Amino acid sequence: MAEALAGTVEIRRHRNAAKLGFSFWLPAAWICLLLLLACSADLWTLPAYDHMNFSHPAAPPVTRSEQWLPSQNGGLIGSPYTYWLGTDTLGRDIAARLIHGVRVSLLVGLLAPAIACIIGGTIGILAGFYRGRFESLVVAAMDTILAFPGLVLLLAIGFYLGPGLQNLIPALAILIVPAFCRVARANTLTWAERDFILAARAIGAGNRRIICCHILPNVVWPLAAYGLLLVGVMIVAEGALSFLGLGVPAPTPSWGGMIAAGKEVLDEAPHVALLPAAVMFITVLSFNLLGDRLRELTDIRNRSNTE
Amino acid sequence: MAFYLRKLLRLAAVVFTASALTFLLVALLPGDVAYEIGGPDATAEQIAAIRAEMGLDRNIALRFGRWLARAVAGDLGTSHRSGGPVLQAIVSRLPVTVELLLFSQLIALGLAIPAAIISAHKAGSAIDRSVASAGFATLSIPSYVMALLLIFAFALRLQLLPATGYTPLSEGICPNLKGFILPSLSIALIEWVPLMRVLRSDMIGTLQEDYILMARAKGLPTWKILLTDALKPSSLTLVTVLGLQIGHWIGAAVIIEMIYALPGIGRLLVDAIFSRDFLMVQGCVLVITVAYVVINSAVDLLYAVLDPRIRLEPKNG
Numbered sequence: 001m002a003e004a005l006a007g008t009v010e011i012r013r014h015r016n017a018a019k020l021g022f023s024f025w026l027p028a029a030w031i032c033l034l035l036l037l038a039c040s041a042d043l044w045t046l047p048a049y050d051h052m053n054f055s056h057p058a059a060p061p062v063t064r065s066e067q068w069l070p071s072q073n074g075g076l077i078g079s080p081y082t083y084w085l086g087t088d089t090l091g092r093d094i095a096a097r098l099i100h101g102v103r104v105s106l107l108v109g110l111l112a113p114a115i116a117c118i119i120g121g122t123i124g125i126l127a128g129f130y131r132g133r134f135e136s137l138v139v140a141a142m143d144t145i146l147a148f149p150g151l152v153l154l155l156a157i158g159f160y161l162g163p164g165l166q167n168l169i170p171a172l173a174i175l176i177v178p179a180f181c182r183v184a185r186a187n188t189l190t191w192a193e194r195d196f197i198l199a200a201r202a203i204g205a206g207n208r209r210i211i212c213c214h215i216l217p218n219v220v221w222p223l224a225a226y227g228l229l230l231v232g233v234m235i236v237a238e239g240a241l242s243f244l245g246l247g248v249p250a251p252t253p254s255w256g257g258m259i260a261a262g263k264e265v266l267d268e269a270p271h272v273a274l275l276p277a278a279v280m281f282i283t284v285l286s287f288n289l290l291g292d293r294l295r296e297l298t299d300i301r302n303r304s305n306t307e
Numbered sequence: 308m309a310f311y312l313r314k315l316l317r318l319a320a321v322v323f324t325a326s327a328l329t330f331l332l333v334a335l336l337p338g339d340v341a342y343e344i345g346g347p348d349a350t351a352e353q354i355a356a357i358r359a360e361m362g363l364d365r366n367i368a369l370r371f372g373r374w375l376a377r378a379v380a381g382d383l384g385t386s387h388r389s390g391g392p393v394l395q396a397i398v399s400r401l402p403v404t405v406e407l408l409l410f411s412q413l414i415a416l417g418l419a420i421p422a423a424i425i426s427a428h429k430a431g432s433a434i435d436r437s438v439a440s441a442g443f444a445t446l447s448i449p450s451y452v453m454a455l456l457l458i459f460a461f462a463l464r465l466q467l468l469p470a471t472g473y474t475p476l477s478e479g480i481c482p483n484l485k486g487f488i489l490p491s492l493s494i495a496l497i498e499w500v501p502l503m504r505v506l507r508s509d510m511i512g513t514l515q516e517d518y519i520l521m522a523r524a525k526g527l528p529t530w531k532i533l534l535t536d537a538l539k540p541s542s543l544t545l546v547t548v549l550g551l552q553i554g555h556w557i558g559a560a561v562i563i564e565m566i567y568a569l570p571g572i573g574r575l576l577v578d579a580i581f582s583r584d585f586l587m588v589q590g591c592v593l594v595i596t597v598a599y600v601v602i603n604s605a606v607d608l609l610y611a612v613l614d615p616r617i618r619l620e621p622k623n624g
Contacts, residue, residue, distance in 0.1 A: 147321045148328075149599045151558030152576070156332055156592050159580045236449040240562055243451050244577055256451075263455060263566070267463045274459075277452040285447035292443075 024293050027286030034283060038102040046096040047081065048072040050251040053091035058269035061086040072096065088258065088272050089265055097253035098279055104242075104254045105283065107165065109235040112172035113180075113227040120177040121223050124184025129192055129211055135185075142178035150175055151240065158241060163249050168241065172234055183226045187219045221298040228291030232284035239280060255280045310611065318604040322597055326378065329593045330371050333585045340585060344387045383590040388582050393590035397572060401594075403473065404571035407494075407560055410487050412549070414495035419502035424533050426503070427510035427541075442500040450559040454493035454566045461489060471568040490567045494559045498552060505548045509541040543613055550606025554599055 047053075047069040056065055063083045068076045085094040127138040145153075154171055161167035191197065192215065200210050239256030241247035248254040255276045262273025333340065341357040342349070349357075358364050377384075383393040426435040462470035468489050474482040513519065514537055522532050561573030568574075572591060579587035 144321060144324045147325055147600050147603075148596055149554035149557045151561055152592055152595050152599075155561070155576060155580060156329075156588070159588055160332055160336060232447060239449055240451060240558075244562065244565060246577075246580065259451065259455065266455060266459055270459055273455055277455065280449065281447055281452065284449075285444060288443070288447050 020293065023289055027289040030282060030286045031290070034102050034106060037099050038106050041099045041103060042073060044072075044096075044099065045077060046072050046099070047077060047093045049092060049096040049100045049253050051092060053087060053093075055091070056083065056087050057091045058089050058265050058272055059083055059087040059091070060269065061271060063087070085275055086269070086271050088261055089269075090261075094258075094272065094275055097258060098255070098276060101253040101255045101258060101276065104165065104248050104252065105235045105238065105280070108169055108172065108238040109231040109287070112169050112234045113176065113230045115169070115173040116176045116230075117180050117223055117227045119173070120180025121184045121219070123177075124181040125188045125211060125215060125219060127181070128185040128188025129207070129215060138181065138185075142181050145174070145178045151237070154237065154241065155246065158246050163246055165248055168238065168247060172237060175237075176230055176234075179230065180223060180226065183222055184219055187222050188215055191215055191218050222295070225291055225294035225298045228287055228294055231291070232287040235280065235284055235287070311608065314604060314608060314611075318600065321600050325596045325600060326375060326593060327371065329589055329596065330374055332592065333589045334367060334370065336585065343583060344585070378593065383593070384586040386579075386584050386587045388579075388584040388587070393586050396575060396587065397590055397594050400570055400572045400575045402476075403569055404557075404560055404564070404573060406487060407490055407563065407569060407571060408553075408556055410491035411494035411498065411556065411560075414491055415499040415502055418495065418499040419506060420538070422499070423503045423506035423510060424538065426507045427514060427537075428529070428533055430507075430511050438503070442503060445497055446500050448497060450493055450497055451562050451566060453496055454489070454563055457489050457493055457496075458566075471566075473567075473569050486567075486569075490563045490569060493563050493566075494556060498556060498559070501548060501552060502545060506541060506545050509544050510537055513537045513541045543610065546613070547606060547610050550603050550609075553602050557595060557599060 049072065051070050053065065053067070053069065055067070056063055061084060063086060064080045065083060066080050069081050071077045083093055083095070085098065088094055088097065123138055127135040148156075154175055157171040157174065158167065161171060197210060197214055200214055205213075235255075238247055238254065239259065242254040242256030243260040245257075245260070247256060250257070258276040259273050259280070262269070262271075262276070265272055341354050341361070341363055344357055345354050363370075381394055383397070385391065386393050386396065389396065422438050426438050429435050458470045461468050469486055470489070473486050476483045519532060519536060522536050523529075527536075557573070560571065561577060563569070564571040564573040565577055572595065576588065576591040576595070578584075579591060
C-alpha cells in the first residue's frame with residue numbers, strides 16, 4: 001500500500017519543492033484580475049457596451065463626455081463621464097467592451113481546453129492502459145484529425161455549424177482533442193510500467209481502481225499543464241475567427257472583433273485596435289508563462305532526471 | 308521498400324478520409340442545399356433541376372462515389388455565385404498563397420538559423436537567454452496583431468511600404484515583391500521561433516560530438532566549424548518541423564491574406580464562407596487539406612531519405 005501511494009506523494013513533494021518566482025505570480029495575478037473582471041463585469045458603473053455615442057466616434061483615451069450616458073445596469077451615468085480608454089469607431093466605450101470581452105475570451109479559452117481535456121484525456125488514458133487494437137484505432141483517428149490544417153478545419157466546422165459561442169467552443173475542442181489524447185497516452189504508458197502499479201495489481205486492485213486511483217492522479221498534472229498552454233492558443237484562435245467576422249456575432253464584444261474594427265482607423269486612432277491587442281497579448285503571455293512553469297514541474301523527463 | 312509502401316498507403320488512407328469528411332461537410336449541411344443555391348425566388352422546377360444536377364435525391368454513398376470520381380478528374384463543380392468552375396478559381400489564386408508562404412519561410416529561416424547558431428554556440432549566455440525570452444514573448448503575439456503592428460509602423464508611420472494591395476507579377480517584379488514584404492514578415496516574425504528552438508537544441512547536441520572537438524583541435528576557425536560541420540547534421544529535425552508547421556502557416560496565411568487584401572486561396576475560402584458558396588468552400592478545403600497532407604508526407608519521406616536510421620526503426624504508434 002505504501003508503494004502504491006508513492007506515486008502520488010512524490011508529485012506533491014515535487015510541487016512544493018520548486019520555487020515559483022516572479023514569472024509565476026505576476027501572470028497569475030493578471031489572470032486573477034481578469035477572472036474578477038469577468039465575474040463583476042455587470043456591476044461596474046460603465047456605459048452599456050453596445051451604446052453608440054455618435055458625438056464621440058474613435059475618441060482618444062481620457063475623453064470627457066458631457067452627455068448623460070445610459071448605464072449598463074439600467075439608469076443613467078451622471079455626467080460628465082470620462083472615457084478612460086476612449087471609444088471605438090461607433091462611439092462605444094472601449095473600457096466596457098474590453099471588460100465584457102474578457103468573458104468571451106476566458107469562456108472560450110478555459111472551456112474548450114477543459115472539454116477537450118476530459119474527452120482526449122479519457123480516450124488517451126484508456127488507449128495507453130488497455131493498448132492493443134483499441135490503441136491503434138485511437139491513434140489512427142487522432143492522426144486523421146491532425147491531418148487537417150487547424151484553422152481550415154475550424155473554418156469548415158464553423159461554416160457547417162454557423163457562428164456563435166455554442167458552436168465555436170465545440171469546434172475548438174474537437175481541434176485539440178488529439179493533442180490531449182497524445183499527452184494522456186504517453187504519460188499513461190510510462191506510469192503503467194511503474195512498480196507501484198504492479199504492487200496495486202498484486203494486492204488485487206482491478207483495472208478501474210488502478211486507472212482511477214493510481215494512473216489518473218499522476219496523468220492529471222501534465223494534462224493540466226498542457227491545457228494551460230492551450231488556453232492561449234484558444235484565445236488567439238477565437239480572436240482570429242472573430243477578426244474574420246466568423247466568431248462571436250455582434251454586438252457581443254470580443255477582443256478579436258475589436259481589433260478588426262480598429263484596423264479601419266489604425267492611422268487616426270491607433271488605440272482602438274492596439275488596446276485590445278495589448279490586452280490579448282498580455283493575457284496569452286500570462287497563460288503561456290503559467291503553462292510553461294507547470295509543464296516544467298510536471299514533465300516526466302524532468303522528473304526522471306531528478307530521481 | 309516496405310517502408311515507403313507503408314507510408315504511401317497511409318497517405319492514401321488519410322487523403323481518402325479527408326476528402327470523405329470534406330464531402331460530408333456540404334452533404335450533411337443543415338437545411339436544403341438546393342433551396343440555398345436556387346435562392347429565395349426559385350421555382351419548384353428550378354429546385355428540382357438543381358437537385359437532379361447535384362444528385363441530391365440519390366443515396367449518399369452513390370453521391371460520394373460520383374463526387375470523388377469527378378474530383379479526381381479535376382472537376383470540383385461550378386460555383387453557384389460566380390458561375391465559373393471551382394477548380395479554375397482555386398488554380399488562379401494558388402500562386403499568390405504559394406508565393407506568400409515561400410517568402411515567409413525564407414525570412415523565417417533567415418532569422419532562425421543565425422539566431423540558433425549564436426544561441427547554440429553561446430548556450431546559457433545573456434544572448435542565448437534574451438533570444439529565448441524574445442522568442443517566448445513573440446509566440447504570444449497572434450499573427451493578425453503582428454500584421455497590424457507592421458502596417459502601423461512601416462506603412463502608416465514610416466510610409467515605406469504599401470499597407471494593402473497586390474500587384475500581379477506581370478506588372479513588374481519589384482512592385483510585386485514590395486507588396487509581399489509586410490505580409491511575409493507578419494507570418495515570419497512569429498513562426499521563426501519554433502524553427503530556432505529546434506535548430507538550437509539539435510546544434511547544442513551536435514557541438515558536443517567528438518568530431519567537432521577534432522575540428523577545433525585542428526585549428527579550424529569557429530565560424531567555419533559552426534557553419535559547415537555543425538549546421539548540416541543539425542538541420543534534420545528542422546526539415547521535419549518545417550513540414551509540420553505548414554498547417555500553422557496555412558492558417559496564418561488565411562488571415563494575412565484577408566488583412567493585406569492578397570487574392571490568395573485563403574481569401575477565396577473566407578469569401579466563399581461569407582457568401583455561402585458551398586462548392587467553393589468544399590473545393591478550397593479539399594485542395595488545402597490534400598496539399599497539406601501531401602507536403603507532410605513528402606517531408607516525412609525526405610527525412611527518411613536523409614537519415615537512413617528512420618527506415619530501420621520499427622513502427623511505434
